[in-house]
Amino acid sequence: MTAPRRRDAGRSRALLLTAATDLFAERGFDRTTVRDIGERAGVDPALIARYYGGKAQLYLAALRAEKGEEPPEDLLAPGRLGGLLDRLARRGPGPIFQAAARPHDDPAVRDAARAQLEVRLVGPLEERFTRAGVDRPRLRAELAVAAFAGVVLGRDAGAFEALAAADPGELAALVTEMLRP
Amino acid sequence: MTAPRRRDAGRSRALLLTAATDLFAERGFDRTTVRDIGERAGVDPALIARYYGGKAQLYLAALRAEKGEEPPEDLLAPGRLGGLLDRLARRGPGPIFQAAARPHDDPAVRDAARAQLEVRLVGPLEERFTRAGVDRPRLRAELAVAAFAGVVLGRDAGAFEALAAADPGELAALVTEMLRP
DNA sequence: GACGGATGTCATCATGCGTGGACATCATCT
DNA sequence: AGATGATGTCCACGCATGATGACATCCGTC
Numbered sequence: 001m002t003a004p005r006r007r008d009a010g011r012s013r014a015l016l017l018t019a020a021t022d023l024f025a026e027r028g029f030d031r032t033t034v035r036d037i038g039e040r041a042g043v044d045p046a047l048i049a050r051y052y053g054g055k056a057q058l059y060l061a062a063l064r065a066e067k068g069e070e071p072p073e074d075l076l077a078p079g080r081l082g083g084l085l086d087r088l089a090r091r092g093p094g095p096i097f098q099a100a101a102r103p104h105d106d107p108a109v110r111d112a113a114r115a116q117l118e119v120r121l122v123g124p125l126e127e128r129f130t131r132a133g134v135d136r137p138r139l140r141a142e143l144a145v146a147a148f149a150g151v152v153l154g155r156d157a158g159a160f161e162a163l164a165a166a167d168p169g170e171l172a173a174l175v176t177e178m179l180r181p
Numbered sequence: 182m183t184a185p186r187r188r189d190a191g192r193s194r195a196l197l198l199t200a201a202t203d204l205f206a207e208r209g210f211d212r213t214t215v216r217d218i219g220e221r222a223g224v225d226p227a228l229i230a231r232y233y234g235g236k237a238q239l240y241l242a243a244l245r246a247e248k249g250e251e252p253p254e255d256l257l258a259p260g261r262l263g264g265l266l267d268r269l270a271r272r273g274p275g276p277i278f279q280a281a282a283r284p285h286d287d288p289a290v291r292d293a294a295r296a297q298l299e300v301r302l303v304g305p306l307e308e309r310f311t312r313a314g315v316d317r318p319r320l321r322a323e324l325a326v327a328a329f330a331g332v333v334l335g336r337d338a339g340a341f342e343a344l345a346a347a348d349p350g351e352l353a354a355l356v357t358e359m360l361r362p
Numbered sequence: 363g364a365c366g367g368a369t370g371t372c373a374t375c376a377t378g379c380g381t382g383g384a385c386a387t388c389a390t391c392t
Numbered sequence: 393a394g395a396t397g398a399t400g401t402c403c404a405c406g407c408a409t410g411a412t413g414a415c416a417t418c419c420g421t422c
Contacts, residue, residue: 012399048381049380055380139355142341145335146334150281150330153330157283161323216409227413228370229411230411231369231370
């Protein structure tokens with residue numbers, strides 16, 4: 001059997017990636033420092049530059065890694081909204097929703113976040129609306145996703161007391177009702 | 182007639198305040214620097230500390246100054262949504278909506294923003310819902326405001342192409358339909 | 363016109379950030 | 393065992409930001 005190597009670049013890379021994923025989801029890109037990431041990962045922050053090329057590229061890697069985590073079912077599929085709300089309440093709003101509300105400085109980062117938003121949320125919803133024969137499916141899909149992002153972010157921001165305290169099931173029902181065209 | 186005084190503390194204060202109001206509305210608190218404010222105002226940034234006590238307190242002053250600008254009519258009052266969307270498209274999302282999506286570090290700043298959100302948006306809407314006999318008026322009001330904030334911010338963030346390009350009238354109609362319980 | 367407070371200007375400090383490089387330590391191969 | 397590349401540690405730089413205080417300049421008053 002292979003004894004656990006005390007030095008393992010792959011392991012360090014992975015630790016940095018998961019720590020970064022968590023912190024970016026909780027606090028967003030700007031409010032997360034490479035020193036924070038290193039501390040949570042138990043890895044020297046300088047290795048971020050070495051292994052990923054910098055903070056921005058680590059962010060991109062985290063974004064892509066989250067990709068396959070859940071099949072891109074659309075927001076109005078049964079149960080999807082509740083599950084998403086539940087997960088986001090535990091893990092924080094995540095990079096994608098934050099990107100929906102505030103543009104990034106770095107163009108590469110901004111474009112990547114936009115692409116994720118498209119693939120995971122807007123696209124599927126537009127497809128549903130199109131299938132249902134709804135008028136202006138694209139606009140309605142973007143509108144719904146933006147509104148949902150507002151709910152998710154607002155819930156986390158602490159500015160809405162009742163929203164944060166609401167029962168997840170009831171909230172999911174209300175949001176579904178609101179988003180349905 | 183009074184010759185324009187070359188040195189006028191009141192004028193400098195006012196210039197700083199309006200410049201800060203604009204910049205905070207456009208970029209938010211974090212991405213606005215005191216040097217930016219000073220440059221736009223044509224006033225030395227050091228005077229921010231002198232006249233307001235610091236950047237955070239200038240932000241508070243800007244928040245309070247915006248207060249009486251519009252009577253707190255609720256979001257679903259006829260014409261209100263369209264007017265608001267129009268104004269926000271020109272001036273940027275403003276500090277209040279940004280605070281709805283992202284909490285501030287400074288507790289004083291955060292509380293002030295929350296108070297504004299309550300007085301100007303959530304409170305009036307809750308009152309309307311209560312009058313209409315809607316179930317869970319508080320929760321529904323917070324939900325609607327959060328969703329609307331998402332739309333406003335998303336429109337400005339550049340992540341939603343169709344949303345940003347949508348005709349204001351049509352958008353207002355769609356949002357009204359979405360927000361109505 | 364001289365005084366003193368008000369107002370403006372400038373240099374500088376303290377802090378936190380991302381990044382890079384020098385150096386140390388480990389693991390593997392011969 | 394020794395050589396060599398991989399991996400980890402640490403320090404320090406450069407930069408941006410908010411804040412502060414010393415100094416200069418203006419203006420109303422006597």
